[in-house]
Amino acid sequence: MTAKSNTRDLSVATQLGCTVNFNNQRNSALADHSISPEQELLFSELVIAKHGEAFTTSRKVAELFGKDHRNVLRAIRLLDCDEEFTALNFELTDFIDKNGNPRPECLMTKDGMVFLVMGFTGKKAAQFKLLYIRAFNWMAEQIRTTHELTSWQHDFTRREAVSVANGTLHGQGLARRRIEKHALSNEQAAIHAKLQLCLNLIGEEAA
Structure with missing residues (x-):
């Protein structure tokens, strides 16, 4: 090294x-x-x-x-x-x-x-x-928080995929997807902001 x-x-x-x-x-x-x-x-x-x-x-x-x-x-x-x-x-x-x-x-x-x-x-x-x-x-x-945020990001990706899949199945799922999309978008922005802050503090870059 x-x-x-x-x-x-x-x-x-x-x-x-x-x-x-x-x-x-x-x-x-x-x-x-x-x-x-x-x-x-x-x-x-x-x-x-x-x-x-x-x-x-x-x-x-x-x-x-x-x-x-x-x-x-x-x-x-x-x-x-x-x-x-x-x-x-x-x-x-x-x-x-x-x-x-x-x-x-x-x-x-x-x-x-x-x-x-x-x-x-x-x-x-x-x-x-x-x-x-x-x-x-x-x-x-900072490292521990970064690991937690990364896990949160992975969980978000899974839930986002489920929401998208359910939204293509039927009308009720599409209506629910419209509601979830806004909430998930806000959550994604929060995860990214917090994770980037931690990465900036410890001098590492996002994957």
């Missing part, structure tokens, strides 16, 4: 991360979806969705925590975890730098990220750890 060659600027993420108050917050992104557009943008910068899973990269961790990327890669190599955990939560890949050359980086899951940053110390580091956890939780919720 090859990551995108362009790394987004996380300076805004760093600034916002420093100002977020994580103490006694009940309105988490996962709980009530009341996060601001700025937080949504921040979370989508930190955590990526691909093939229905959420992960981040060693470059993003390095940039947010203000560390040299080479040192982050070294810290990952030196982690004291077993082979199974490493295989499940870390994947060595590469990206193309600004000069067009391939460079190593590491993809990691939420568990991998948490294991890695446990050793990072300092007040800002503690805030950024919580920020990353919230970002992963938010992305997991």
Whole structure:
């Protein structure tokens, strides 16, 4: 798997991360979806969705925590975890730098990220750890919602086909089809709008 060659600027993420108050917050992104557009943008910068899973990269961790990327890669190599955990939560890949050359980086899951940053110390580091956890939780919720909307879309397609078929059988079915067509059209528009919003947030395209 090859990551995108362009790394987004996380300076805004760093600034916002420093100002977020994580103490006694009940309105988490996962709980009530009341996060601001700025937080949504921040979370989508930190955590990526691909093939229905959420992960981040060693470059993003390095940039947010203000560390040299080479040192982050070294810290990952030196982690004291077993082979199974490493295989499940870390994947060595590469990206193309600004000069067009391939460079190593590491993809990691939420568990991998948490294991890695446990050793990072300092007040800002503690805030950024919580920020990353919230970002992963938010992305997991977007992925779950996308799956639910996709199932809803499949169910809609089935019901639409039944409605069309029944409308061709007899006069009563045709009259019912006229009523159902309007309701189904509104439902289809609602599904599409909600699904597209989720896909935009997680950076994926509709099938």
